[in-house]
Amino acid sequence: MDVVVANELVTLKKLRELFEYRDGKELEESYVEWDVVTGSLKRKSDGAYVVLIKFNRISDGFVSSGDKLLDMIDICSHEATHAALDIYNSVSATIDMENQENFAYFVAYIxxxxxKTLLDK
Known part of the structure; x- marks a missing residue:
């Protein structure tokens, strides 16, 4: 399962060209209306499941450290945890004290x- 990260430059039209919900339905407006959306989708080109993290904007409402870089790291790690949990769930993997290290590295990677996607835009 791939992890796909998209910034605010990626339009809903483009997302709909590339992805659909796992049940084949078209993506909803929430993928560009909410500040950040993380969800499990199906890639149209090959039918593979992916987890998409779609950043639309980084608003001050998320965190209030006063440091934009720290806020971005907070948001990225938050969304990465959602993505990792979604992937673990999809492959029926469990997270417990015996395998937490692998999960922590996976969250760090995501x-x-x-x-990087946000910084390289």
Missing amino acids: TERAA
């Missing part, structure tokens, strides 16, 4: 990808 966080890095999300932050």
